[in-house]
Ligand SMILES: Cc1cc2nc3c(=O)[nH]c(=O)nc-3n(C[C@H](O)[C@H](O)[C@H](O)COP(=O)(O)OP(=O)(O)OC[C@H]3O[C@@H](n4cnc5c(N)ncnc54)[C@H](O)[C@@H]3O)c2cc1C
């Protein structure tokens with residue numbers, strides 16, 4: 001019988017949203033497979049979080065709580081994950097495709113001698129068999145893949161699977177695996193100033209390109225982002241020019257994003273840029289060139305000068321929000 | 324210090340891939356093949372780290388003879404040696420690739436094994452981590468900064484909204500992200516020299532893959548939407564549409 005184990009990601013003693021997304025997706029899949037869902041929480045001093053997975057359909061919560069796990073080590077967490085998969089009798093392992101999930105789960109897959117579908121955006125079942133859907137070649141194609149290894153592992157792209165409440169009375173199980181000495185540990189997390197929202201986690205992104213003319217004009221992008229509670233993104237042209245940090249780059253050699261709303265300001269929409277953002281639910285393009293390829297994929301476009309339009313847009317949205 | 328760099332040949336980023344008749348592969352004709360862009364950061368890093376000692380850089384790539392142009396492309400940047408692990412096609416299961424690479428890497432005693440963070444064709448982002456597990460080595464991925472002191476490494480990797488600093492000792496596996504360095508251009512001399520380097524060919528062990536591509540599909544095409552209007556006069560209507568029609572603000 002299918003038993004999906006969801007590996008939780010805990011940051012500063014709170015659970016990341018991707019973990020709830022993964023649990024909701026697992027509950028959905030378990031429903032189709034007549035299976036069950038469990039959660040795995042690893043860390044130190046995390047007992048108080050153990051009830052939360054039950055809000056999204058996890059019937060059992062395995063908690064590994066140990067002072068040795070205060071600092072995150074990808075190899076130690078992968079090792080524990082593999083032990084927990086065996087202990088729990090899991091058949092599937094799910095985790096959010098965050099920076100941590102994408103780094104850690106392949107290690108657990110190796111330890112389980114099993115295969116992994118990274119960064120999936122959907123799944124379906126075919127007679128008890130799961131078909132995972134994942135973008136390849138920077139989203140230019142979608143592959144439907146099936147896994148025939150003993151365990152099936154998948155990371156789920158953030159912001160794609162909805163968090164759905166499904167309260168169950170979760171049983172909390174204390175699990176005490178062998179904790180190996182770490183090969184590598186995270187010594188420190190360097191947070192971007194102001195604790196900026198990352199493009200991969202944002203529901204709205206305001207992105208600027210070469211049409212913004214220079215870094216001194218980014219205030220226009222930031223003001224609009226502020227009223228929307230959005231993250232700021234950038235094209236490669238402006239990152240290469242040193243106007244913005246690479247962490248903001250969207251596209252084939254930057255980040256792949258799928259927000260509810262992507263506002264492209266002064267971005268031409270080169271194929272490599274589209275590769276990173278074309279799966280956004282709604283795309284708005286502001287560009288003075290009506291032939292710009294970005295208009296081919298935009299839901300709404302305004303032809304015009306970003307320097308006239310952005311201040312007006314910020315003002316109109318402020319007005320709407322204050323109503 | 325001796326460094327191994329694993330590279331993959333992938334379609335150029337300009338490629339608009341077409342699905343082959345069998346529905347599970349891309350059409351190979353007409354594709355321009357390149358060294359995976361992230362792997363170029365790895366090659367560059369290896370060259371910089373060995374510049375001032377007598378260490379060597381070895382390129383390792385798994386695939387059929389068709390991938391040799393990319394191997395030569397990496398050699399042309401300045402690497403000294405190359406190994407090709409022969410397979411009829413690059414496997415769809417990264418676990419298979421990782422096991423085959425690990426088998427070749429294990430007795431080379433490299434001080435450092437470098438990868439790209441992700442191959443831009445399968446976008447799997449898993450081979451480096453799996454190789455590290457196979458060889459029982461420390462590993463960091465999506466790395467934008469490397470600092471070595473003796474055999475102690477401190478690296479920074481990109482995470483959401485910031486960076487993580489990890490430390491570990493060599494030998495280790497590191498997977499490169501853009502921002503780590505600026506890959507050098509290949510000089511004509513480098514290209515000529517690369518032609519003379521023998522590529523050692525080894526046979527891949529037979530591992531059974533467990534990933535099956537059932538079907539490739541084009542993503543749902545986004546229909547070009549509407550041009551709301553020209554200039555700032557169009558803004559109120561745009562805001563109305565985003566609020567009432569799309570319901571995203
Ligand atoms: C290997 C490789 C990888 C790549 N990876 C990426 C990637 O990850 N991400 C990425 O973005 N690109 C990537 N690129 C680069 C890509 O090909 C484009 O060069 C880049 O996206 C262009 O950025 P841009 O749209 O900001 O600039 P441009 O193409 O110069 O476009 C600027 C746009 O601004 C408009 N404009 C100018 N002034 C105004 C104004 N006042 N008001 C309104 N509009 C104005 C212009 O009409 C134009 O459409 C990659 C390229 C290669 C070869």
Ligand SMILES: Nc1ncnc2c1ncn2[C@@H]1O[C@H](COP(=O)(O)O)[C@@H](O)[C@H]1O
Pocket residue numbers: 329330331359361362383384385386413417420424437438439440441442443445446447448449450451
């Ligand atoms: N067939 C291969 N041969 C050599 N190295 C590879 C191969 N496939 C992947 N790699 C390496 O592993 C990295 C990540 O690839 P992937 O896990 O497929 O996204 C690449 O950037 C390469 O450095």
